[in-house]
Amino acid sequence: xxPRVNRAKCDGCLSQSETFxxxxxxxxxxxxxxxxxxxxxxxxxxxxxxxxxxxxCPHGAIETRLPYQLGYYxxxxxxxxxxxxxxxxxxxxxxxxxxxxxxxxxxx
Numbered sequence: 575x576x577p578r579v580n581r582a583k584c585d586g587c588l589s590q591s592e593t594f595x596x597x598x599x600x601x602x603x604x605x606x607x608x609x610x611x612x613x614x615x616x617x618x619x620x621x622x623x624x625x626x627x628x629x630x631c632p633h634g635a636i637e638t639r640l641p642y643q644l645g646y647y648x649x650x651x652x653x654x655x656x657x658x659x660x661x662x663x664x665x666x667x668x669x670x671x672x673x674x675x676x677x678x679x680x681x682x
Contacts, residue, residue: 576615576618576619576623577604577615577621577625577627577628577637577638578636578637578638578639579612579613579614579615579636580636580637581610581612583633583634583635584612584613584633584635584636585611585633586606586611586612586613587632592606593613594627594630594631594632595613595626595627595636596613597630598626598627598629599627600624601620601621601622603615603616603617603620603621604616604627613627613635613636615627625651625653628653629653629655630655634652637650637651637652638651646667647667648665648667648669649665649666649667650663650664650665651664651665652664652665655678656678658677658678659675659676659677659678660675660676660678661673661674661675662674662675662676
């Protein structure tokens, strides 16, 4: 499923020359609407769900819904990126929540 931008949370990364989601998207699909100053996915059907934009957003304004093969609304997958780890919060269709944390860097 393509990313969904929460327009109330998105500030267009005002302090940056380009938004984090635009910089990180490997498919060059994220863009900034010049009228609203909010991020959006310019070609939703071409998004391959890598979730780079979701993980890079400093305000948590971008989320993705799980495809129907994996779950139904309101199932959600929410990342929280730290300096050397990423934590995933998974909510299933019944509201049950699980959290997983993984190291992303070796400090060796």
